[in-house]
Amino acid sequence: xxxxxxxxxxxxxxxxxxxxxxxxxxxxxxSGVIVETEAYDQEDPASHTxxxxxxxxxxxxxxxxxxxxxxxYGVHWCLNVTVGPVGFGAGVLLRALEPLEGTDVMERLxxxxxxxxxxxxxxxxxxxxxxxxELYGHDLALPPLQVAGGGSVPEEDVVTTTRIGVNRGAxxxxxxxxxxxxxxxxxxxx
DNA sequence: GGCATGATGGCCT
DNA sequence: GGCCATCATGCCA
Numbered sequence: 001x002x003x004x005x006x007x008x009x010x011x012x013x014x015x016x017x018x019x020x021x022x023x024x025x026x027x028x029x030x031s032g033v034i035v036e037t038e039a040y041d042q043e044d045p046a047s048h049t050x051x052x053x054x055x056x057x058x059x060x061x062x063x064x065x066x067x068x069x070x071x072x073y074g075v076h077w078c079l080n081v082t083v084g085p086v087g088f089g090a091g092v093l094l095r096a097l098e099p100l101e102g103t104d105v106m107e108r109l110x111x112x113x114x115x116x117x118x119x120x121x122x123x124x125x126x127x128x129x130x131x132x133x134e135l136y137g138h139d140l141a142l143p144p145l146q147v148a149g150g151g152s153v154p155e156e157d158v159v160t161t162t163r164i165g166v167n168r169g170a171x172x173x174x175x176x177x178x179x180x181x182x183x184x185x186x187x188x189x190x
Numbered sequence: 191g192g193c194a195t196g197a198t199g200g201c202c203t
Numbered sequence: 204g205g206c207c208a209t210c211a212t213g214c215c216a
Contacts, residue, residue: 046197047197056211075209
């Protein structure tokens with residue numbers, strides 16, 4: 001994961017195709033392939049780190065390759081991978097996953113929803129993998145939540161678009177997804 | 191101490 | 204396509 005020590009955009013592209021593996025307390029193994037990401041860094045007005053370090057965003061100012069978890073709209077837990085040298089204040093939001101293992105358990109965690117509805121959105125992904133604030137700051141090289149691989153999607157298969165749901169910095173091309181994946185939150189241009 | 195504000199999702203029309 | 208639940212955070216008073 002040395003690649004995560006660079007800039008957020010490179011990290012976001014690199015994370016496409018990486019595998020995300022979650023182990024539940026009962027030993028159940030859930031996993032999938034990351035197919036959609038967004039890049040955020042301190043120079044970006046849409047980033048939680050834009051106004052400098054706070055208690056909430058501290059993980060993004062820590063070492064790369066750790067989890068930055070936050071509650072969105074008071075409802076949804078969203079998972080980011082921290083990026084850059086210590087003090088950099090950057091991260092990559094994981095927005096969608098192609099499920100591989102434990103889809104039956106993911107369905108249960110998602111209230112019976114199936115197929116693409118399982119993980120095609122950051123809040124859905126968080127719920128499907130039982131991500132909560134317990135994993136805040138967790139080292140993603142270790143169980144129970146790991147990122148492995150990355151850099152496996154060829155340049156020509158990566159689509160670059162504007163991000164979803166942001167107001168400031170709305171025209172920045174910082175969302176990336178795997179072109180032919182059926183598992184992304186939405187295609188074309190956000 | 192109070193209040194406006196989301197890196198969203200689900201349900202309703 | 205539109206509405207709104209729900210709450211931690213952060214900025215302001």
